Amino acid sequence: MPYYRVVGEVPRKRHVQFRRPDGGLYAEELMGEEGFSSDSSLLYHRHLPTAVVKAEAVTPTADARLEPNLPLSPRHFRTQELSSAGDLVAGRMLLAGNGDVRLSYATSDRPSELYRNSMGDECVYVQRGTVRFESTYGVIEAGEGDYVVIPTGTIHRWAPEGQVSVLAIEAGGHVRPPKRYLSQHGQFLEHAPYCERDLRAPAEPLVVEGEEVPVLVRTRGGLTRLVYRNHPFDVVGWDGCLYPFAFNINDFEPIVKKTHAPPPVHQTFEGPGFVVCSFCPRPLDYHPEAIPIPYNHHNVDSDEFMFYAGGDYSARKGSGIDVGSISLHPAGFTHGPQPGAVEAVIEAVGRGVTTTSEMAVMVDTFRPLDLGPGALACEDPGYAWTWAR
Ligand SMILES: [Fe+2]
Secondary structure, rough: OOOOOEOOOOOOOOOOOOOOOOOOOOOOEEEEOOOOOEEEEEEEEEOOOOEEEEEEEEEEOOOOEEEOOOOOOOOEEEHOOOOOOOOOOOOOEEEEEEEOOOEEEEEOOOOOOOOEOOOOOOOEEEEEEEEEEOOOEEEEEEEOOEEEEEEEOEEEEEEEEEEEEEHHHHHHHOEEEHHHOOOOOOOOOOOOOOOHHHHEEEOOEEOOOHHHHEEEEEEEEEEEEEEEEEEEEEEEEEEOOOOOOEEHHHHOOOOOOOOOOOOHHOOOOOOOOOOEEEOEEEEOOOOOOOOOOOOOOOOOOEEEEEEEEEOOOOOOOOOOOOOOOEEEEEOOEOOOOOOOOOHHHHHHHOOOEEEEEEEEEEEEEEOEEEEOOHHHHHHHHHOOHHOOO
16 A cells, blocks of 8 residues: 555554553554565554464355366356355355456355455455445445455455445455556655545444454465454554555546557556556547547457446447456457447547446456356357457
8 A cells, every 4th residue: 555544543652562441451463565575554452363262174165166268269258147145255256367366256235254365465346336344454335336455364344235246356466556656655646547535444443342253264275264262353553554445436537548548548456467457437539530449459468357347338339248247358369349339439429429438347467367157157158259240
């Protein structure tokens, strides 16, 4: 995270005695990245954050097998057709993944159990509904269009208010704003399409009393359920530059060129081996002879995974793609607008159309994406041939 924050009570100096009203000591915990050499926060617990009373292996409830995208094809998945069981963690249906990132979809109205992903950060995009994100750092009220970025190792849970649908991006490392948006000291620069004011983080501590509280922990070795002697939500204060935050896609400030701009102008986050881009409603490119939708392109080092979250998709007209759809355009394949889409958009501009209402979240990976059972269960098998009709 780019900037310092303090929530609740913290002592005047770090690593000094900090006492509870009853005279006992609060337990200080450092959560820090990259071997004490990057962002960190200090959290002050009522109880020892180290006190666990039980550990048990957990058999995953969801199928996590991946298979290569062979024969190589562009793909269309219709998440509208997926029905999920479980909560927003255990009920995730794996769509695609590789050694760097896993992409899943989940719909649920049930609260999840406490969960800690120790493999990497998570970036969870809320497509629909409102959900309370609770964590050791406090609460974030999240809703439609929010990306919630959760640092590695953060104990948290999701409590939906009604039915909630999410796209979960599970990274193998840290998810951050692109470096080119930041000054050398971490402030968002004026050319960045969003800034600190757009980020929402916990504003006050969340303290819950409880004993023998299970926490589902994901590691590279698998899933474990650790039972903590005391509830992990016992932090009275914390400070630092590492904490969960939300950013709403509607706060993204699209950058528009005279002729068509490539996806890096839409970049929102970066993670190891992938980027996340937000395609938002915006004015169309404004050269008098502009073709204001993408040109045919072969992004030779990337697989493009595009989740169509809302709006209207001029470039995809005739492909069957609709809100809730996902397209996967892999390296090794040239893709572009569907036949007739260029002519249609030129004609629309001639009628006075000046904006696009598309809303999409794209994850571009630098290694090929394999396909998961969630995607294969909702694939539109005819998509690959829609350019040849
Ligand atoms: Fe593309």
